[in-house]
Amino acid sequence: MRVISGEFKGRVFNPPSNLRLRPTTDRAKESLFNILNNYVDFRELKVLDLFAGTGNISYEYISRGVVDITMVERDPKCVAFIQDTLKKLEVTNVDIVRTDVFRFIDDCPDKFDLIFADPPYSLSRIQEIPTMIFQNGLLKKDGLIIIEHGSRITFDEEENFYRKRNIGEVNFSIFRG
Template identity: 45%
Template sequence: MRIISGEYKGRKITAPKKLPVRPTTDMAKEALFNIINNQYYFDSITVLDLFSGTGNISYEFASRGTQQITCVDQDYGCIKFINETAKSFNMPLQTIKSDVFKFLEKTTQKATIIFADPPYDFSLELFAKIPELVFNNDLLEAQGTLIVEHSKHTDLSSLKNYSYSKSYGGNMFSFFEIEENTTLEEE
């Protein structure tokens, strides 16, 4: 995998083969960051990277100037690899070794962007639990976005707070946003 843009553009990162991961492809990552780039200033957002695996997405945010990035993964090898990589690049990543669902149940940490890349073989019920916990626990900042990566064979459009999806090859990103509860009063 490589960092696509920013301070560390072009740097290659090689994760140990033994890690239980499926990094986001460069093509899908580039498309995702083009969308994010049109909505946010990277140096003024906070990011929560769930099921962070190799840290691929977090490195991209850090390379583009994001200073507050938290990576959550339950695998010790993944957390160790992220810590080592972040240290070698001097990136401001914080890591938390935890089951993502338990973390979401207990945390009060808000983020502008919450990115989740769970295993593609999750059931729809497990996928649904991610936005449910994020929105029920008020973890998104105002104007924030939850992005869930999944297989093109999984449809998350029926979930609460779903906004839209984008497909890139076999990868799909579903975007979830806080629903505006504004009603116009007629006079």
């Protein structure tokens, strides 16, 4: 796993092999951030990373200048890896919340400019994520939600759906607030 752009470009982090995750590929990350470059100034964003896993996507946000980021991950081994990686990067402006994502969405009082969710592709409640975010008011006006998912899932009929981008087996559905 490596950071593809920004301050930490080229830094490589190797998550422990006992973390059974599917980190976003470099190709998919590059495509995602090429899209985002057209919409946002990273230095002005308040970002929420749901299902943070290894922190792969958050490191890209941090590397590009995001100074306010919240990462939500339930797995204690993943949280420990994230904490260790942030220490190596000497980054302190990140809140890590170890909890269930759906509980977090229901209880969070904050609003975010950009919300990224990379749930397990087999998650049975994946279709609920954008609706819950909007219903609970987590997205600021004109904000973006990006959900990474497999090809069998479609959000095209969901309210506030904006566009979908396919990169191989990876799909990003984007919603606008």
